[in-house]
Amino acid sequence: MTVQAPVEQAPDELDPDTVRAAQRGDEVACRVLYRKHASRVHAFVVRLLGAAASESRAEELVQDTFLRVFRALPRFRLDGPASLSTWVFSIAYRVAVSELRRKRVTASVSRSRHIALVSDEQSDDIARQRELYRQLARALDALSPQQRAVFLLRDYHQQSYQEIATALDIESGTVRSRLHRARAAIRGALQEIDDDT
Amino acid sequence: MTHSDDDPIEEDVLDAYPVAGLNAALEDRIWECFERGRRRRQWLFRVAIATSVVGGLLAISIWASERLVGSRSAGQARVAEGSVNPGAKKTVTLAEQTVAVVDRSADIAWQTKGTQVLVTQRRGRVFYRVQPGTDFRVETPIGSVEALGTCFEVEVTDMSKQAKNIATAAVGAAIASGVWITVYEGRVRAEAEGVSQGDATVLEPGQTAVMEAGVSPRITETPNGDDQATRARLAEARRRLMLQADEIAGLEQQLSQRSEGDGAAEYEEANSKSRFEQEERDTVWASAQELDLEERLDQYMGVEDGVSTTECRDRCCHVELAIEDVGEYYDVFVDFKSDVGIGIGGYRDWSDLQDIHPRRSDDGLGHIYACSRRSGEVREGPDRGAERERMLLEARGAIESCRDQLESELMVTMYVTIDTNGAVSDIDTRAEPAGQPATHCVEQAVLTSARFEPAPEETWIPVRVSLSPGEGQQ
Numbered sequence: 001m002t003v004q005a006p007v008e009q010a011p012d013e014l015d016p017d018t019v020r021a022a023q024r025g026d027e028v029a030c031r032v033l034y035r036k037h038a039s040r041v042h043a044f045v046v047r048l049l050g051a052a053a054s055e056s057r058a059e060e061l062v063q064d065t066f067l068r069v070f071r072a073l074p075r076f077r078l079d080g081p082a083s084l085s086t087w088v089f090s091i092a093y094r095v096a097v098s099e100l101r102r103k104r105v106t107a108s109v110s111r112s113r114h115i116a117l118v119s120d121e122q123s124d125d126i127a128r129q130r131e132l133y134r135q136l137a138r139a140l141d142a143l144s145p146q147q148r149a150v151f152l153l154r155d156y157h158q159q160s161y162q163e164i165a166t167a168l169d170i171e172s173g174t175v176r177s178r179l180h181r182a183r184a185a186i187r188g189a190l191q192e193i194d195d196d197t
Numbered sequence: 198m199t200h201s202d203d204d205p206i207e208e209d210v211l212d213a214y215p216v217a218g219l220n221a222a223l224e225d226r227i228w229e230c231f232e233r234g235r236r237r238r239q240w241l242f243r244v245a246i247a248t249s250v251v252g253g254l255l256a257i258s259i260w261a262s263e264r265l266v267g268s269r270s271a272g273q274a275r276v277a278e279g280s281v282n283p284g285a286k287k288t289v290t291l292a293e294q295t296v297a298v299v300d301r302s303a304d305i306a307w308q309t310k311g312t313q314v315l316v317t318q319r320r321g322r323v324f325y326r327v328q329p330g331t332d333f334r335v336e337t338p339i340g341s342v343e344a345l346g347t348c349f350e351v352e353v354t355d356m357s358k359q360a361k362n363i364a365t366a367a368v369g370a371a372i373a374s375g376v377w378i379t380v381y382e383g384r385v386r387a388e389a390e391g392v393s394q395g396d397a398t399v400l401e402p403g404q405t406a407v408m409e410a411g412v413s414p415r416i417t418e419t420p421n422g423d424d425q426a427t428r429a430r431l432a433e434a435r436r437r438l439m440l441q442a443d444e445i446a447g448l449e450q451q452l453s454q455r456s457e458g459d460g461a462a463e464y465e466e467a468n469s470k471s472r473f474e475q476e477e478r479d480t481v482w483a484s485a486q487e488l489d490l491e492e493r494l495d496q497y498m499g500v501e502d503g504v505s506t507t508e509c510r511d512r513c514c515h516v517e518l519a520i521e522d523v524g525e526y527y528d529v530f531v532d533f534k535s536d537v538g539i540g541i542g543g544y545r546d547w548s549d550l551q552d553i554h555p556r557r558s559d560d561g562l563g564h565i566y567a568c569s570r571r572s573g574e575v576r577e578g579p580d581r582g583a584e585r586e587r588m589l590l591e592a593r594g595a596i597e598s599c600r601d602q603l604e605s606e607l608m609v610t611m612y613v614t615i616d617t618n619g620a621v622s623d624i625d626t627r628a629e630p631a632g633q634p635a636t637h638c639v640e641q642a643v644l645t646s647a648r649f650e651p652a653p654e655e656t657w658i659p660v661r662v663s664l665s666p667g668e669g670q671q
Binding site: 027030031034035038039042043046047055059060063064066067068070094097129132133137140151154183186187190 | 211216223226231478
């Protein structure tokens, strides 16, 4: 199992020629588009679903997202208000939120799949890392999906306020207020670790 | 300590929540799934173009090539045969655009070679719709019936059914055994065995004849023109009724077997909800269906993202609708089960549907469970949802002009039945309030714009138009 960088770098946008080729259904261009965005979409979906996501289910939602992306791609406007990555995130967000509404997703495959990546040695650092993860995941799960999405897009995916507003179809001011509340909740949860230690 | 909006959570904290790498095989899986859907859409596009250019001939030939069973290599006459035994009432395709609706008591066997179809009907009632140009013949124990047109019914009676038949046909004399023939469209020639060839009887639309051994077929009813139209509608209504009776019988059978069944047998016969709950997810199929259903709900039924939630598994899907208004929910449900949605029993391959109305569900949401046959057959055809949109768009001007006849706010609901050739075969119109002249005007406006592609099965769509004295809305 490989681990990708936790903070995904915002990719350069695809060049317009590749996007246009993908819009015409060109396989190579579509695959380039997928490779450019897939890991970011996957990370976004996994964290947005939190405890509700099994690994296989998250994968299915990534599949749903890209099927929608490919089908709707001819309608995407290169000169429109959203960049391609913002537009892809907006679709991933709708797919994930729809999944959360199902309320039928089994509560989770153990998080040990993440922890196992760093549990080869028993050390204080690892123990703290594990506790950090547990608190962070719990704090994220306690947020509303909307707050969580804003936080993930801003802090993990470095989207601008305007891009987030476009992706989630909300006002820029709402992005700020949700982000503020999300960060406060997360910092509050992390403070508990410091207090305990 | 305070933090501004631009003060992100520290990177080492974010690092504590890594995400595993994505399965490399997913890329190919997605592309395969997308390509499959794209081929279907391209097929639809080709049909639309072909139909507009050559009057539908090419479209029909595409279906023909897909639907004929037992075909040989190209260039050879296609040969197929089959039979339906008593107790299995259903609709069977005998050749291109040629179907038989076989009553439960009936017993038929057929052989198709190229455009020749020979049916042996030993007993019971069968309704036939024959593609013009087909050399179509029904052999009965008493004589033969040859189609010269399109649409007729043959009933082989026996002693036990005598009283009923006599009552139905209002014939005074008792008949020991015979064949009843009713023609709805086109013409048929009936010829009893043991009668010289010149004594065959040709029946016109609306006529009913009885054929007895050794006697020329005798016409018992020749209705006037109005009656003919009524009879044609009656034939379609009867056909639909038979299909519904099939569905009811199937559901009753499911229920009775479910109460007796166990284990795997019980699973097979369980209702859609139970089946859905027991299924594992087949990702490729389920994702494609979810996408399709959600798009149809959004595009054709006005159910926006967030109002509906769709989950499919192996053969069944569950749609959850957050619609509180009872009337609105009902409209969506009717659309959903029509060919605008999944087309229960139709060519879109869905066979079973169960709904739990918001008022009957614990969570106040509407729940629809539907199961697909997943027969593996290629079932492709026109998109009735898109065609309805187009029809309403084209009819808008004509509907607007109906406002002159409006007495008060009017709601018109039409259930439009479309035959396999794409022609409107029936329209059942309900208006609230009833009796306004504008209702007929709206009906005509819609019908004038009705243009549908041929489909492998009969289809139906609901069409709703509301008109108020101030403004119009569809």
